[in-house]
Amino acid sequence: MVFNVCCVSRRAYLTTVKVDTKEIYSSRSHPATAGKSNGDKLDESFQSVFERALESRGPERTAQLLESLASQLRSTPRPSGGLTTPYLNTIPTEKQAKYPGDWKIERRIKSFMRWNAMAMVVKANSTTNVGGHIASYASAATLYEIGFNHFFRGATDNFPGDLIYFQGHAAPGIYARAFMEGRLSETHLQNFRQELAEGGGLSSYPHPYLMPEFWQFPTVSMGLGPIGSLYQARFNRYLKARGLVNWKEEPKVWCFVGDGESDEPESLGAITLGAREGLDNLIWVVNCNLQRLDGPVRGNGKIIQELEGLFRGAGWNVIKVIWGSDWDEMLQRDTTGLLLKRMEECVDGDYQKYCVEPGSYTRKHFFGKYPELLNLVNHLSDEQITKLLRGGHDTKKVYAAYKAAMEHKGQPTVILAKTVKGYGLGEAGEGRNITHNQKKMNEKELREFRGRFDVPISDDVIADTPFYRPPADSPEIKYLMERRKKLGGFLPARHVKPVKLDVPKLDYFAEFFKPSTTEISTTTAFVSAIRTLLRHKGIGKNVVPIIPDEARTFGLDALFREFGIYSSKGQLYEPVDSASLLYYHEAKDGQILEEGISEAGSMASFIAAGTSYATHGVPMIPFYIYYSMFGFQRVGDQMWLAGDIRAKGFLLGATAGRTTLNGEGLQHQDGHSLLHASTIATCLPFDPAFGFELAVIVEDGLRRMYVEGEEIFYYLSLYNENYAMPPMPPGVEDGILKGLYKFKPGPDDKKLKAHIFGSGTIMQSALKAQTILAERYGVSADVWSATSYKLLRTDALRCQRWNMLHPTETPKKNYVESLLANEPGVFVAVSDNVRTVPDQIAPWVPGGLFTLGTDGFGRSDTRARLRRFFSVDAECTVIGTLYALAQKNLISHEVVAQAIKDLGVNPDKIQPELL
Numbered sequence: 005m006v007f008n009v010c011c012v013s014r015r016a017y018l019t020t021v022k023v024d025t026k027e028i029y030s031s032r033s034h035p036a037t038a039g040k041s042n043g044d045k046l047d048e049s050f051q052s053v054f055e056r057a058l059e060s061r062g063p064e065r066t067a068q069l070l071e072s073l074a075s076q077l078r079s080t081p082r083p084s085g086g087l088t089t090p091y092l093n094t095i096p097t098e099k100q101a102k103y104p105g106d107w108k109i110e111r112r113i114k115s116f117m118r119w120n121a122m123a124m125v126v127k128a129n130s131t132t133n134v135g136g137h138i139a140s141y142a143s144a145a146t147l148y149e150i151g152f153n154h155f156f157r158g159a160t161d162n163f164p165g166d167l168i169y170f171q172g173h174a175a176p177g178i179y180a181r182a183f184m185e186g187r188l189s190e191t192h193l194q195n196f197r198q199e200l201a202e203g204g205g206l207s208s209y210p211h212p213y214l215m216p217e218f219w220q221f222p223t224v225s226m227g228l229g230p231i232g233s234l235y236q237a238r239f240n241r242y243l244k245a246r247g248l249v250n251w252k253e254e255p256k257v258w259c260f261v262g263d264g265e266s267d268e269p270e271s272l273g274a275i276t277l278g279a280r281e282g283l284d285n286l287i288w289v290v291n292c293n294l295q296r297l298d299g300p301v302r303g304n305g306k307i308i309q310e311l312e313g314l315f316r317g318a319g320w321n322v323i324k325v326i327w328g329s330d331w332d333e334m335l336q337r338d339t340t341g342l343l344l345k346r347m348e349e350c351v352d353g354d355y356q357k358y359c360v361e362p363g364s365y366t367r368k369h370f371f372g373k374y375p376e377l378l379n380l381v382n383h384l385s386d387e388q389i390t391k392l393l394r395g396g397h398d399t400k401k402v403y404a405a406y407k408a409a410m411e412h413k414g415q416p417t418v419i420l421a422k423t424v425k426g427y428g429l430g431e432a433g434e435g436r437n438i439t440h441n442q443k444k445m446n447e448k449e450l451r452e453f454r455g456r457f458d459v460p461i462s463d464d465v466i467a468d469t470p471f472y473r474p475p476a477d478s479p480e481i482k483y484l485m486e487r488r489k490k491l492g493g494f495l496p497a498r499h500v501k502p503v504k505l506d507v508p509k510l511d512y513f514a515e516f517f518k519p520s521t522t523e524i525s526t527t528t529a530f531v532s533a534i535r536t537l538l539r540h541k542g543i544g545k546n547v548v549p550i551i552p553d554e555a556r557t558f559g560l561d562a563l564f565r566e567f568g569i570y571s572s573k574g575q576l577y578e579p580v581d582s583a584s585l586l587y588y589h590e591a592k593d594g595q596i597l598e599e600g601i602s603e604a605g606s607m608a609s610f611i612a613a614g615t616s617y618a619t620h621g622v623p624m625i626p627f628y629i630y631y632s633m634f635g636f637q638r639v640g641d642q643m644w645l646a647g648d649i650r651a652k653g654f655l656l657g658a659t660a661g662r663t664t665l666n667g668e669g670l671q672h673q674d675g676h677s678l679l680h681a682s683t684i685a686t687c688l689p690f691d692p693a694f695g696f697e698l699a700v701i702v703e704d705g706l707r708r709m710y711v712e713g714e715e716i717f718y719y720l721s722l723y724n725e726n727y728a729m730p731p732m733p734p735g736v737e738d739g740i741l742k743g744l745y746k747f748k749p750g751p752d753d754k755k756l757k758a759h760i761f762g763s764g765t766i767m768q769s770a771l772k773a774q775t776i777l778a779e780r781y782g783v784s785a786d787v788w789s790a791t792s793y794k795l796l797r798t799d800a801l802r803c804q805r806w807n808m809l810h811p812t813e814t815p816k817k818n819y820v821e822s823l824l825a826n827e828p829g830v831f832v833a834v835s836d837n838v839r840t841v842p843d844q845i846a847p848w849v850p851g852g853l854f855t856l857g858t859d860g861f862g863r864s865d866t867r868a869r870l871r872r873f874f875s876v877d878a879e880c881t882v883i884g885t886l887y888a889l890a891q892k893n894l895i896s897h898e899v900v901a902q903a904i905k906d907l908g909v910n911p912d913k914i915q916p917e918l919l
């Protein structure tokens with residue numbers, strides 16, 4: 005294809021240069037064009053046209069011209085299109101940084117790691133079925149070892165250490181290194197995936213919850229590592245911009261990603277953030293071994309080219325490390341560009357086959373497709389062809405890529421490294437589709453592995469797969485220790501400095517203990533609480549409000565002007581509402597993280613902020629407020645991860661309640677987040693009904709997390725229904741925090757007794773029911789506030805287990821049993837959540853618990869109609885209480901039937917929980 009480029013020269017006359025795209029394509033600065041060829045001359049004239057254009061028309065216009073050229077090039081038929089460059093290493097050999105290490109010794113060290121990582125899995129699975137992975141680390145060993153020996157910096161006094169997200173399935177390799185470093189013992193390795201074994205074991209994957217001094221970042225749920233690392237790198241910038249850290253140099257965030265993992269929306273869905281924020285503190289290494297669990301990642305295409313296009317389009321610096329040094333010379337000799345053509349036309353399925361088949365196959369099918377190409381490998385034996393290295397296994401190529409990434413400015417870098425899955429496993433799995441799940445090796449395979457990597461294990465013991473660690477004074481261990489010392493210490497490591505924050509006491513929240521002057525919602529109460537906290541002298545600066553584009557919904561826009569929205573660019577425009585009091589205020593040191601419509605991004609920020617106490621020794625207090633339906637349900641796996649990573653902070657599920665958020669209907673009305681929240685061990689879920697409860701819970705959270713150092717987080721349901729907030733009754737703080745307390749006793753002068761547990765906004769139904777029951781049915785009902793069914797249940801379960809295991813000792817009573825032991829009458833719970841939420845405590849309520857709740861899909865309608873529909877309004881609560889009394893034969897069933905008529909409830913209304 006020939007097209008014209010117009011440009012104005014220095015003398016401002018119009019020149020037309022004819023450019024043949026075929027020539028550009030085959031003559032790209034690839035060694036095939038070495039020597040003064042036509043291609044070279046074209047390169048030179050192209051360069052001079054470029055320089056003239058730059059000088060006379062300026063960078064913007066020149067960029068436009070180049071873009072027009074590029075788009076025409078893209079539209080020419082080529083095997084890889086889009087924003088891609090040829091299927092070659094990005095760094096040409098002549099620009100490759102010199103590798104400063106001792107590659108022979110590093111190879112030996114790496115070989116021992118390979119052996120121990122494999123042995124750990126094989127050993128564990130010889131006597132158990134605990135599983136594990138060999139193939140992932142086998143493909144990534146060089147990618148990690150170059151990092152450990154030359155780049156990853158450990159934590160020192162004023163440097164937090166580089167933050168490394170290790171790929172979960174490569175964990176055995178990371179343990180193998182820690183073993184070589186003397187940080188883990190043979191018993192630890194022996195007990196890989198047997199954490200409960202005598203002497204302690206190692207967790208399957210990176211889990212800070214299970215190995216809190218070792219792992220920093222959980223990664224094994226695919227996609228969560230990548231998105232977490234992006235927001236972590238951005239959060240580091242936030243801390244710096246707000247003057248909360250004082251590092252001697254900026255840490256790098258490294259994330260190791262599987263090529264299969266890139267399928268996850270969380271992996272790639274947020275990458276534009278990296279470029280927008282200029283995160284040159286972020287480096288991703290995608291291990292392109294071309295395989296995922298079942299088979300090829302892109303058998304019919306090329307994952308490296310696909311990712312290159314995506315990342316370049318998103319504004320990242322892309323470094324491809326495809327071919328090892330063995331190919332350099334061949335590419336030099338390929339003067340026609342035919343080798344590159346062949347490289348381009350093969351798909352990943354072909355490449356996978358080349359690493360499984362013998363060299364003769366590659367000679368015939370790869371090189372032999374064009375007989376001229378065979379000349380390039382005539383001097384190589386089949387065995388040598390088999391061993392032609394891929395870039396990701398080549399120490400020098402990987403080093404050069406990492407160095408370039410470290411030095412790159414203004415953009416995040418992604419390194420796309422081509423490797424072989426199960427490298428070194430030979431017939432036991434190298435490049436095979438079954439390799440991901442391979443965990444056993446027979447003696448022959450072990451011998452081959454040993455031979456390939458020269459591991460000094462003798463024949464008589466090899467079947468036991470013994471671990472191998474050279475003596476402490478061996479050159480290998482000395483080298484490895486010296487490298488780590490130079491780089492600041494061992495990694496991964498999680499250090500928690502016991503920093504206590506000067507958190508406010510309860511009296512700081514005094515305004516919440518008085519009756520409200522107007523009707524307000526618990527969301528509004530929260531907005532006042534966070535404003536008060538942001539202004540607090542001791543901890544105001546540590547508070548991190550996080551919102552995914554819902555600030556106006558919750559009334560948090562009131563904070564924009566006063567505290568500012570964080571933006572690395574400040575505010576480059578005059579906001580449209582600049583004249584108003586609450587204008588949209590972005591600032592370089594803004595405190596609010598306004599994440600746009602990304603619950604996953606916001607949650608990643610919550611995690612980065614909530615672990616800042618461990619990552620940076622700077623405790624931060626995230627308050628992440630969101631549309632409750634789009635929390636646990638949408639990004640529940642990240643909330644689970646928040647538990648694993650020991651994040652602290654407050655999650656606030658606003659617009660909660662299946663009937664309280666009324667008009668929005670089925671997709672928005674949440675009545676089950678409290679149930680999800682109950683499943684996470686370190687999460688304390690609360691369902692406050694009143695402003696004073698909210699204040700007591702927040703004060704407790706601040707103290708437990710930021711003074712006592714507990715590594716937990718709180719979840720609070722917040723509602724948008726306004727009502728008068730009552731004053732705090734005396735002495736209820738303890739009950740609020742334990743999960744249940746008596747809020748308003750019923751009258752003393754009634755014969756019949758009942759108890760109604762309410763929570764959140766549905767407390768209003770309970771209170772109205774209390775009045776109706778007393779006035780019309782002679783029932784005295786005490787109204788209790790159930791602030792946390794999960795905490796009550798946890799306490800009960802602990803007691804139950806203790807009693808079961810200590811059958812001859814005096815049984816312990818749990819809080820619910822003790823609290824209700826002397827309360828006569830029936831117990832009823834009413835909730836704006838599914839009935840399973842209150843039912844969590846049913847086994848310990850004397851005489852059982854009758855529950856009303858909102859099971860089923862929501863509808864768009866008024867609160868009154870919805871509450872009748874789900875049977876959680878005051879009238880249905882009265883009927884439920886009378887029914888519970890009738891079931892105990894304390895009144896007749898006719899009384900209930902009459903009440904149903906009197907209160908105007910249709911007994912045959914549809915059942916919401918049915919389909």
Ligand SMILES: Cc1ncc(C[n+]2csc(CCOP(=O)(O)OP(=O)(O)O)c2C)c(N)n1
Nearest residue numbers: 140173224225226262263264265295296297
């Ligand atoms: C969210 C999620 N889905 C599924 C899995 C199960 N899984 C574990 S590893 C794996 C394949 C990983 O392939 P890749 O990312 O290419 O890593 P490799 O081992 O090839 O380096 C899958 C599907 C998981 N861990 N997380």
Ligand SMILES: [Mg+2]
Nearest residue numbers: 263264295296
């Ligand atoms: Mg893979």
